[in-house]
Amino acid sequence: xxxxxxxxxxxxxxxxxxxxxxxxxxxxxxxxxxxxxxxxxxxxxxxxxxxxxxxxxxxxxxxxxxxxxxxxxxxxxxxxxxxxxxxxxxxxxxxxxxxxxxxxxxxxxxxxxxxxxxxxxxxxxxxxxxxxxxxxxxxxxxxxxxxxxxxxxxxxxxxxxxxxxxxxxxxxxxxxxxxxxxxxxxxxxxxxxxxxxxxxxxxxxxxxxxxxxxxxxxxx
Amino acid sequence: xxxxxxxxxxxxxxxxxxxxxxxxxxxxxxxxxxxxxxxxxxxxxxxxxxxxxxxxxxxxxxxxxxxxxxxxxxxxxxxxxxxxxxxxxxxxxxxxxxxxxxxxxxxxxxxxxxxxxxxxxxxxxxxxxxxxxxxxxxxxxxxxxxxxxxxxxxxxxxxxxxxxxxxxxxxxxxxxxxxxxxxxxxxxxxxxxxxxxxxxxxxxxxxxxxxxxxxxxxxxxxxxxxxxxxxxxxxxxxxxxxxxxxxxxxxxxxxxxxxxxxxxxxxxx
Amino acid sequence: xxxxxxxxxxxxxxxxxxxxxxxxxxxxxxxxxxxxxxxxxxxxxxxxxxxxxxxxxxxxxxxxxxxxxxxxxxxxxxxxxxxxxxxxxxxxxxxxxxxxxxxxxxxxxxxxxxxxxxxxxxxxxxxxxxxxxxxxxxxxxxxxxxxxxxxxxxxxxxxxxxxxxxxxxxxxxxxxxxxxxxxxxxxxxxxxxxxxxxxxxxxxxxxxxxxxxxxxxxxxxxxxxxxxxxxxxxxxxxxxxxxxxxxxxxxxxxxxxxxxxxxxxxxxxxxxxxxxxxxxxxxxxxxxxxxxxxxxxxxxxxxxxxxxxxxxxxxxxxxxxxxxxxxxxxxxxxxxxxxxxxxxxxxxxxxxxxxxxxxxxxxxxxxxxxxxxxxxxxxxxxxxxxxxxxxxxxxxxxxxxxxxxxxxxxxxxxxxxxxxxxxxxxxxxxxxxxxxxxx
Numbered sequence: 001x002x003x004x005x006x007x008x009x010x011x012x013x014x015x016x017x018x019x020x021x022x023x024x025x026x027x028x029x030x031x032x033x034x035x036x037x038x039x040x041x042x043x044x045x046x047x048x049x050x051x052x053x054x055x056x057x058x059x060x061x062x063x064x065x066x067x068x069x070x071x072x073x074x075x076x077x078x079x080x081x082x083x084x085x086x087x088x089x090x091x092x093x094x095x096x097x098x099x100x101x102x103x104x105x106x107x108x109x110x111x112x113x114x115x116x117x118x119x120x121x122x123x124x125x126x127x128x129x130x131x132x133x134x135x136x137x138x139x140x141x142x143x144x145x146x147x148x149x150x151x152x153x154x155x156x157x158x159x160x161x162x163x164x165x166x167x168x169x170x171x172x173x174x175x176x177x178x179x180x181x182x183x184x185x186x187x188x189x190x191x192x193x194x195x196x197x198x199x200x201x202x203x204x205x206x207x208x209x210x211x212x213x214x215x216x217x218x219x220x
Numbered sequence: 221x222x223x224x225x226x227x228x229x230x231x232x233x234x235x236x237x238x239x240x241x242x243x244x245x246x247x248x249x250x251x252x253x254x255x256x257x258x259x260x261x262x263x264x265x266x267x268x269x270x271x272x273x274x275x276x277x278x279x280x281x282x283x284x285x286x287x288x289x290x291x292x293x294x295x296x297x298x299x300x301x302x303x304x305x306x307x308x309x310x311x312x313x314x315x316x317x318x319x320x321x322x323x324x325x326x327x328x329x330x331x332x333x334x335x336x337x338x339x340x341x342x343x344x345x346x347x348x349x350x351x352x353x354x355x356x357x358x359x360x361x362x363x364x365x366x367x368x369x370x371x372x373x374x375x376x377x378x379x380x381x382x383x384x385x386x387x388x389x390x391x392x393x394x395x396x397x398x399x400x401x402x403x404x405x406x407x408x409x410x411x412x413x414x415x416x417x418x419x420x421x422x423x424x425x426x427x428x429x430x431x432x433x434x435x436x437x438x439x440x441x442x443x444x445x446x447x448x449x450x451x452x453x454x455x456x457x458x459x460x461x462x463x464x465x466x467x468x469x470x471x472x473x474x475x476x477x478x479x480x481x482x483x484x485x486x487x488x489x
Numbered sequence: 490x491x492x493x494x495x496x497x498x499x500x501x502x503x504x505x506x507x508x509x510x511x512x513x514x515x516x517x518x519x520x521x522x523x524x525x526x527x528x529x530x531x532x533x534x535x536x537x538x539x540x541x542x543x544x545x546x547x548x549x550x551x552x553x554x555x556x557x558x559x560x561x562x563x564x565x566x567x568x569x570x571x572x573x574x575x576x577x578x579x580x581x582x583x584x585x586x587x588x589x590x591x592x593x594x595x596x597x598x599x600x601x602x603x604x605x606x607x608x609x610x611x612x613x614x615x616x617x618x619x620x621x622x623x624x625x626x627x628x629x630x631x632x633x634x635x636x637x638x639x640x641x642x643x644x645x646x647x648x649x650x651x652x653x654x655x656x657x658x659x660x661x662x663x664x665x666x667x668x669x670x671x672x673x674x675x676x677x678x679x680x681x682x683x684x685x686x687x688x689x690x691x692x693x694x695x696x697x698x699x700x701x702x703x704x705x706x707x708x709x710x711x712x713x714x715x716x717x718x719x720x721x722x723x724x725x726x727x728x729x730x731x732x733x734x735x736x737x738x739x740x741x742x743x744x745x746x747x748x749x750x751x752x753x754x755x756x757x758x759x760x761x762x763x764x765x766x767x768x769x770x771x772x773x774x775x776x777x778x779x780x781x782x783x784x785x786x787x788x789x790x791x792x793x794x795x796x797x798x799x800x801x802x803x804x805x806x807x808x809x810x811x812x813x814x815x816x817x818x819x820x821x822x823x824x825x826x827x828x829x830x831x832x833x834x835x836x837x838x839x840x841x842x843x844x845x846x847x848x849x850x851x852x853x854x855x856x857x858x859x860x861x862x863x864x865x866x867x868x869x870x871x872x873x874x875x876x877x878x879x880x881x882x883x884x885x886x887x888x889x890x891x892x893x894x895x896x897x898x899x900x901x902x903x904x905x906x907x908x909x910x911x912x913x914x915x916x917x918x919x920x921x922x923x924x925x926x927x928x
Contacts, residue, residue: 003698003714003716003717003720003722004716004717005700005704005714005715005716005717006704006715006716006717007701007703007704008717009717086680089510089680089685089689090680090689092689092690092692092693092699093689093692093693093696093698093699096693097509097690097693100509100510101508101509101510104507104508104509104510105508108507108508
């Protein structure tokens with residue numbers, strides 16, 4: 001009917017955030033996994049620090065098993081993916097069965113990865129599924145409002161993650177610009193001063209990453 | 221013919237703040253051949269736009285939703301009725317009484333009440349008609365039940381009250397309804413007001429010989445012109461004077477003030 | 490035994506069903522779990538001629554049931570004329586006095602009816618149960634067909650059958666027919682409901698918004714949907730997938746948190762269509778079931794096309810006598826229970842159980858019906874490479890707009906347990922597609 005309820009608007013936004021979180025953390029995890037192959041002393045703590053999650057793992061092996069797959073750990077990748085699903089499953093009529101099916105498939109891929117001896121290849125499939133989800137969201141969701149709500153969530157989450165990861169200035173500038181564009185066309189009410197501040201923050205000689213996170217988190 | 225003036229005020233105060241409240245009031249006195257509603261005025265606070273309707277039992281309803289923060293809710297209705305005790309309500313269609321013939325809701329009897337009923341069968345069968353049976357059941361109940369406040373609540377069933385042996389007008393009414401229906405006499409619950417100052421009241425109507433007769437088991441009397449009838453139903457729940465649901469608010473205190481007095485002729489000058 | 494390409498692609502179909510989340514929710518040890526609804530690829534086939542017969546009977550049955558509901562909540566002529574004893578109506582929990590004198594839009598009570606049938610070994614069909622409240626299950630064969638066609642196009646090139654993917658269109662027509670102006674929406678209790686998949690799937694396919702009670706509100710005796718920017722959008726028809734009891738805390742169960750306060754008052758004023766209408770519980774009451782053939786004769790002046798399973802009402806002395814004499818051959822059903830509960834077989838009771846049951850039966854004869862145990866025709870299911878015979882029923886769907894329309898398919902449910910006659914999905918079991926051959 002072209003009108004979205006408060007609850008669904010919220011779900012669309014969080015669907016965007018969680019799918020982004022899963023995608024980016026999967027990518028980072030795969031990269032770190034590669035580094036960990038060669039290392040003698042554990043460096044996984046640095047990974048936890050980088051993405052700002054508590055180190056509850058104790059060893060590299062435990063980290064490798066637990067961080068992606070443990071549903072009881074609220075910071076794990078699977079927990080974030082299940083949160084994405086929890087939002088998506090209530091949005092079937094907004095996003096369509098096709099888009100929803102890729103979130104479902106990402107869960108199946110992660111479940112397979114969990115029991116696989118070579119989990120990275122299955123995790124690659126989970127990433128493929130998320131990318132396909134975004135592709136479908138872009139391609140076949142008719143409502144611009146719906147698309148924009150998902151993308152706004154995605155943009156905020158990415159900026160948030162990139163700032164936490166202390167990424168390069170050019171990455172941050174790009175993400176701020178993308179967010180600024182998306183949020184203006186989204187029709188959502190947002191704080192204009194936050195966007196202005198974000199633009200200044202990424203241009204400042206000394207980048208204040210925490211301030212960027214704070215501004216991103218409070219923009220809506 | 222007697223004219224009565226009524227004044228009904230109810231206020232609910234919440235311990236905390238209520239963010240949303242929905243209410244249905246069945247508080248407007250009945251208007252029929254026996255009791256004519258001459259006029260009334262009503263106020264509901266906090267002020268809101270209410271809706272009006274009639275439920276399936278023929279009760280007038282006023283209902284609405286208040287979606288702003290509030291600390292209390294109140295309504296105040298006052299007006300006049302004229303009662304003609306020579307007239308009785310009747311039914312247009314036999315179908316109307318079917319719903320008043322079976323155990324339902326709070327007026328459902330259980331084993332204890334059934335045992336009591338069985339013990340009355342001898343005397344009951346000796347009565348010539350349903351009206352006499354109804355009056356007999358009222359007398360018997362009155363003699364075997366004690367009026368006591370705060371031992372029962374709005375959700376107490378006929379069986380529970382009977383086992384307890386005491387209660388208030390609502391319990392008297394539910395038990396009498398259960399007994400009458402058990403004896404094959406259609407019976408319904410009546411909410412209303414009684415002459416004097418006090419609270420709301422409840423009694424029973426039984427259907428015999430094509431007429432509804434009203435019995436007040438709490439006072440062991442046949443209703444004449446000191447009662448103002450508000451609503452009817454299968455049990456108290458059907459014609460609850462005020463029903464509401466609230467979001468938040470914590471505990472509630474309810475304050476009811478009812479006053480009914482006979483109108484003396486105004487001298488026109 | 491089966492020359493069906495589809496069966497070679499069973500795994501593909503199941504993979505697709507999993508992909509699209511064709512599940513139902515259950516609670517196990519107080520935890521919510523979503524389970525795949527097991528699909529069996531061997532279809533139930535119904536010949537055109539046979540379905541024509543069923544169609545005729547189903548339309549007739551649903552037409553009579555609608556007339557019955559309208560009569561009960563208004564003139565009650567069927568009671569006054571002595572066809573149905575009033576005990577069976579007014580003492581039943583399915584009857585709702587709150588609906589007295591309230592006529593739904595265009596007089597339609599059951600817009601979506603799910604009629605459960607079984608086929609005996611003699612090929613004869615019997616109606617087992619009418620579901621006039623919120624019958625569920627149409628989405629499963631509908632999506633299964635879609636996915637079977639994708640998995641095995643060859644099967645559908647060689648077998649000519651009625652396309653069952655028109656269900657959303659029929660549903661939409663039934664909803665639009667009674668819409669009083671405004672949006673058509675589907676009300677769900679939420680994702681933890683067993684049938685949530687169906688709610689969301691039907692919403693997607695009909696284009697009717699899926700809503701929860703909290704997203705709707707009543708103002709000025711009209712129903713509105715509240716959008717995220719606070720705008721109120723009028724709702725003209727509500728396909729509600731919650732039961733009467735929970736629909737409106739101001740008029741029914743005050744504890745309900747999934748309903749909409751005052752929605753029944755809006756309905757009473759004719760300002761919204763509720764699909765199905767409240768009060769239908771009296772039409773699909775197990776005790777009333779016995780009277781359906783009588784009501785067909787009474788309202789339509791026709792002989793019933795479809796048979797009931799032979800049923801006895803212990804309420805009648807004669808029937809009580811029969812039930813006591815043939816206790817071991819009968820299945821006894823508690824009229825107040827649903828979903829496969831409250832069903833006992835006379836021959837499965839111990840001596841003490843039987844005695845206890847008979848005492849209860851004599852005390853509350855109105856509470857039970859007794860039926861002959863039908864010798865079901867078994868249907869094959871696949872188990873690995875083997876086929877095994879299992880009990881199965883068929884839920885046929887009748888949608889009512891201007892005229893009743895029978896959906897040319899249905900939900901075939903089977904029990905996994907070879908000895909079980911109970912095929913309800915809430916008690917385990919799976920489903921099949923139902924093929925109605927077009928020639």
